[in-house]
Amino acid sequence: MKKNQSKPQTSKKPTPLIYRSFLNFWLVVVLPATLAALVVSKLYYNNTINFEPLKEPGTWLYFAILQVFTGFFTYLWVYRTKSKQYKS
Secondary structure (H helix, E strand, O other): OOOOOOOOOOOOOOOOOOHHHHHHHHHHHHHHHHHHHHHHHEEEEOOOEOHHHHHHHHHHHHHHOOOOOHHHHHHHHHHHHHHHHHHO
């Protein structure tokens, strides 16, 4: 008779929330980073935060371009590699 040999079960950790979907990653990493960059580069002036530049379309264009570049490169270098690591 053979003895029942059970393999030790590996405790697989669940995937962290930010790597479950790119939307979660975007909300947690990309959006706050670009908002902080917008505040520092466009709105912070003379030790105060000035909301007047938000009326200009160039500020929103800058924000959109920053979102695209930051989202694309963090997808390539961070999200894709980490999500593969956690999903495998």
